[in-house]
Amino acid sequence: MGDIGFSVLFPVFFSAAIFIIPPLVQGDLSYSFPEEMKRGSVIGNVAKDLGVDLNTFSSRKARVDIEGARKHYFDIRMSTGELITSDRIDRESICEKQPSCIMKIDLVLENPLELHRISLRVQDVNDNSPKFRQNLIEMEIRESADKGNRFSIEEAHDADIGQNDVQRYILQNNYNFGLAVDSNKVELVLEKNLDREKQRDVSLLLTAIDGGSPQKSGTVVIHVTVLDANDNAPSYSEWCLGVLLSIC
Structure with missing residues (x-):
């Protein structure tokens, strides 16, 4: 009988304890x-x-x-x-x-x-500027490269997120190259053929811009060395000199 009374009263005591303790x-x-x-x-x-x-x-x-x-x-x-x-x-x-x-x-x-x-x-606030890993990117491209060829460039990084992250790139106006950007993949596009005899080096300025207000930007210099291709026939004087040397 004592056990039955305790079992009946225990839920009452337990509920009261929950109610009293905040x-x-x-x-x-x-x-x-x-x-x-x-x-x-x-x-x-x-x-x-x-x-x-x-x-x-x-x-x-x-x-x-x-x-x-x-x-x-x-x-x-x-x-x-x-x-x-x-x-x-x-x-x-x-x-x-x-x-x-x-x-x-x-x-x-x-x-x-x-x-x-x-x-x-x-x-997030726009407190960081886009940054390239290096201040200078060195590239070598043969003068025989075809128009339309693409050359990958490492993209800029921004510690901010969303609209404050990198939104677009601008390539300095130049004679030979354009820019293609797709899903943060940045590429130089050869639009006009290179000619090493006219220009052995090409320097380009690439700018990354975020979407913050005010906007922040970062830049990198791309230095292209134009490699020689055998695209010129020997001149007459060079041919004569070659004949003389073979006789000697």
């Missing part, structure tokens, strides 16, 4: 803000958004803990309940080229103890 983890908050904000910039007012009385906010010793972060990027302004930046936030160093950059922090309140999860989406 949950430690509350609903999430989410904010979005651009990278590179100045220290002390306001991200959002957590006290207001959580409905916490500002008069008791400070006495509850509000603090933030950041998951997996070496730096203390955020802080709480006790007088206003605002979440602010306490260090420079560089999106590229945190998330690299990932399309979405989200930082997770915990807001802790005491008396009573509460834990609020906050998601922070770091927005």
Whole structure:
């Protein structure tokens, strides 16, 4: 009989315990803000958004803990309940080229103890310029190369993402070459035949431009050495000299 009474009363006690003990983890908050904000910039007012009385906010010793972060990027302004930046936030160093950059922090309140999860989406700004791996690209092309031949060029890279990444290329006006770009594949296109006897070297300036506002760009010099082909018959004087040398 005692066992039956306990089994009947246990669910009642268990339900009462759940009702009395408040949950430690509350609903999430989410904010979005651009990278590179100045220290002390306001991200959002957590006290207001959580409905916490500002008069008791400070006495509850509000603090933030950041998951997996070496730096203390955020802080709480006790007088206003605002979440602010306490260090420079560089999106590229945190998330690299990932399309979405989200930082997770915990807001802790005491008396009573509460834990609020906050998601922070770091927005990309155009703070990087396109860069080529080298300042100078050396190429060798035979003067006998046919028109329409293509020659690959290593594309530029930009640490930013989306519209702030590289969007187009511009090749300096020149007599021999055009430019073809397809899915980040960059190629020089020979549009007019080379003639080493007229020009042994061709220097071209290639510019990569991103889509940010304002736009940023990077350049590389392409130096083409025109290799000789046996496209000229010996002149009469050269033929005579050859005959004389064979007689001697």
